[in-house]
Amino acid sequence: MRAGFLLPLGFMGIFWWGFALQGRAQNETDVLRYSWVDPLGSTRVMGMGGSFGALGADLGCLGINPAGLGMYRRGDLSVTAGLHAASTTAQWNTRQEEATGFASTISNVGIALTYPSVDADWPFFTVAFSHQNRMPFAQKVSVNGVPSESSLSALFVGQALDDAAIYGYESTDDALDNGDIFAYGASLAWRSGLLVPDNDALYASSVEGPVNVQRTIDRTGRMAETQIAFATAYQNKIYLGVTLGLPKVQFEERSVHQETPVASGSELGQWRFEEQLDIEGRGTLVRVGVLARVTKALRVGLAYQSRSRMTLLDTYSTTVRTSWLDGTEGAASSPISNIEYLVFTPSRLTASASFLMGKMGVVNADYVRSDMRNGELGDANTFLSSGYEYEAENLAVDNGYQVVHAGRAGLELRVGDAKQGRIRLGGGMTTSPFAGDAIYANATRYHASVGAGYRVGNVHFSAAWRRAWHQEDYYFMGAFSDEAPGTLDRRASALVVGAGLRL
Numbered sequence: 001m002r003a004g005f006l007l008p009l010g011f012m013g014i015f016w017w018g019f020a021l022q023g024r025a026q027n028e029t030d031v032l033r034y035s036w037v038d039p040l041g042s043t044r045v046m047g048m049g050g051s052f053g054a055l056g057a058d059l060g061c062l063g064i065n066p067a068g069l070g071m072y073r074r075g076d077l078s079v080t081a082g083l084h085a086a087s088t089t090a091q092w093n094t095r096q097e098e099a100t101g102f103a104s105t106i107s108n109v110g111i112a113l114t115y116p117s118v119d120a121d122w123p124f125f126t127v128a129f130s131h132q133n134r135m136p137f138a139q140k141v142s143v144n145g146v147p148s149e150s151s152l153s154a155l156f157v158g159q160a161l162d163d164a165a166i167y168g169y170e171s172t173d174d175a176l177d178n179g180d181i182f183a184y185g186a187s188l189a190w191r192s193g194l195l196v197p198d199n200d201a202l203y204a205s206s207v208e209g210p211v212n213v214q215r216t217i218d219r220t221g222r223m224a225e226t227q228i229a230f231a232t233a234y235q236n237k238i239y240l241g242v243t244l245g246l247p248k249v250q251f252e253e254r255s256v257h258q259e260t261p262v263a264s265g266s267e268l269g270q271w272r273f274e275e276q277l278d279i280e281g282r283g284t285l286v287r288v289g290v291l292a293r294v295t296k297a298l299r300v301g302l303a304y305q306s307r308s309r310m311t312l313l314d315t316y317s318t319t320v321r322t323s324w325l326d327g328t329e330g331a332a333s334s335p336i337s338n339i340e341y342l343v344f345t346p347s348r349l350t351a352s353a354s355f356l357m358g359k360m361g362v363v364n365a366d367y368v369r370s371d372m373r374n375g376e377l378g379d380a381n382t383f384l385s386s387g388y389e390y391e392a393e394n395l396a397v398d399n400g401y402q403v404v405h406a407g408r409a410g411l412e413l414r415v416g417d418a419k420q421g422r423i424r425l426g427g428g429m430t431t432s433p434f435a436g437d438a439i440y441a442n443a444t445r446y447h448a449s450v451g452a453g454y455r456v457g458n459v460h461f462s463a464a465w466r467r468a469w470h471q472e473d474y475y476f477m478g479a480f481s482d483e484a485p486g487t488l489d490r491r492a493s494a495l496v497v498g499a500g501l502r503l
Contacts, residue, residue: 026314026341028396031375034223034249034310035345036404036433037135038447038468042108043080043498047451047464048410049426053352053366054291054301056239059110062130062227064366065289065303065350066241069126069231072114078460078500080108084136085493090143090215092476092486099140103220107133107496110227113503117232125232134223137251141217141474141488148213148477152257152273153205155478156195159186160203173197184334188320191332194271206322207271209263214256215476221251221279239291244284247308251279257476269323276317283310283343289350301352308345311380313338340384346374361413361422368408372401372433402435422453424464441471441487458502466494 038050045052045060052060056068059078087100110130117123159182164172175181176190189195189205198204226248231241253275260270289303316337322330347370354364375397377390408428415421432443451464469492473485 026339026377026390027393028375028377028400030312030343030377031345031372031397032401032433033137033251034135034247034308034343035370035372035375036430036445037223038445038492040107040134040466040494041080041132042078043451043462043464043496044412044422044424044453046080046107046466046494046496047424047426047449047453047462048364048412049408049428049447049449049466051352051364051366051408051410051426051428053289053303053350053364054299054354055362055364056291059108059112059128059130060132061231061241062110062128062229062243063132063134063225063245063287065291065301065352066128066229066231066243066287067239067289067291067301067303069112069128069229069241070124070233070239070291072112072126072231073124075114075503076112076500077503078108078110078498079106080496080498081106082494082496084138086136086139087491087493088139088141089489089491090141090474090486091489092143092474093146093148093483095143095146097143099142099216101138101140101219103136103138103222105133105136105222105494106131107494108498121235122232123236125230128227128229128231130227130229132225132227134225134247136492136494137219137221137223139217139219139490141215143476143486144214146213146215146476147210147262148259148483149210150477150483151205151207151211151259152477153189153194153207153259153271156182156186156189157203157205160190160195161201164202172202179335184316184318184337188318188332188334192271192320192322192330193324194268194320194322194330206268207259207261208266208268209261211259211261213476214258214260217253217255219251219253221249223247223249223251237293241289243287245287245305245308247283247285247310249279249281249283249310249312251277253277267325269325271323272319272321274319274321276315278315279312281310281312281343283308285309285345297356297358299354299356301350301354303350303352305348305350307347307374310343310345311340311382312343313340313384338384339386340380340382341386341388341390342376342378342380344374344376344378346370346372359414361411363412364410366406366408366428368406368430369403370406371403373398373403375401400435401433404431404433406430420455422451422462424451424453425449441473443470443472445470460500460502461498463495463497466496468492 056071061068
């Protein structure tokens with residue numbers, strides 16, 4: 001990482017300041033965003049809590065264990081769509097405020113084509129194509145009127161003072177005027193009047209005394225995956241499958257940090273720091289799996305997902321605005337930064353078992369292991385890449401993250417005289433990805449779901465509702481502030497419906 005403010009290892013509050021003020025938002029948070037994903041997919045998979053590793057004959061298999069496609073004996077065409085809602089309760093100092101973001105989504109659409117074989121030992125093989133929404137990013141965060149004894153403007157002062165100590169007072173002034181240094185932070189504060197010269201300390205902030213803080217964040221976008229898979233079965237006892245995954249990322253964040261001085265005699269009415277970040281990119285990964293029929297009722301499975309390699313493009317800009325009590329205003333905007341870089345997400349291993357309860361239904365359990373320390377940032381070596389090696393960010397990944405363990409269980413029961421109906425229940429948990437004891441919040445992620453399905457001839461209909469919740473630390477005043485972090489209580493709900501046709 002270049003000069004700036006590195007987040008303390010283990011804090012990981014999804015906070016950009018140290019990086020953003022230099023015009024680069026890439027950090028260890030990127031690894032977390034694209035690696036720590038929820039188990040989504042078809043309505044059947046979601047209704048069973050994402051627990052589907054030892055089951056099959058569903059297009060959701062492509063994202064968990066593609067060997068399940070080997071259980072198809074007929075083709076399948078299906079689509080799943082619904083509404084995602086993400087509520088975040090921000091708790092900081094004396095304030096608690098809730099905000100909700102919404103997004104509609106087609107969570108899964110695809111087709112499986114099954115063909116008979118002339119080889120009796122390998123009676124069928126299946127080719128499938130699918131598009132899955134792997135992770136929605138919709139989120140809103142808002143806190144308003146929070147009293148604080150410190151100001152974020154201290155970060156701008158620190159930048160200018162550090163540089164002044166190296167280059168001297170006059171040359172630093174010129175560099176701040178021209179945006180040659182700290183073009184996304186201290187230069188904007190200097191040009192908008194927030195940062196002022198000081199005879200004793202060279203630079204100081206126009207903010208004096210305590211302030212009231214308003215902070216809003218609006219995130220949208222998703223990580224989706226186009227999937228191409230092949231599966232087959234050996235003597236209907238061993239099932240093998242492979243998926244080529246092509247993830248695609250679209251992420252947008254708009255944030256505003258506003259401070260209003262409350263001390264009497266202040267000439268500054270308020271000031272705002274605005275950020276705009278857009279990320280888009282694509283990648284590749286491979287997922288392979290095997291299922292074995294141990295007995296007529298018991299099946300076990302094992303699936304491995306490779307590291308994904310994603311090439312991402314960040315478009316980033318900042319603005320500082322000041323409003324003075326005499327009616328004057330100041331504003332300065334940064335250039336628009338375009339940087340292309342690589343993100344490698346860690347591999348994932350899934351072990352599963354299912355038990356067929358006669359004609360009553362089936363139960364499945366999954367265990368998933370992923371070492372978050374194997375995530376990595378890298379230079380893309382393209383026209384828009386910076387040539388930066390990301391050594392400090394990768395060190396933060398290695399020291400700040402740990403092995404993540406996930407457990408999921410799902411139950412599907414047959415109902416109705418004709419056994420055409422299905423009721424599904426499921427849930428699970430994923431351990432915290434953060435290492436060390438510096439985390440205040442409970443970052444363990446939990447989820448629960450319920451669903452139902454009904455089949456009429458070759459047509460099947462289904463619906464599922466899913467709820468997930470966890471906590472995060474968030475440093476509203478920067479990671480090096482004396483103030484304790486706030487807590488984000490995050491709750492994500494999804495209601496999806498699906499329909500399909502057996503071909």
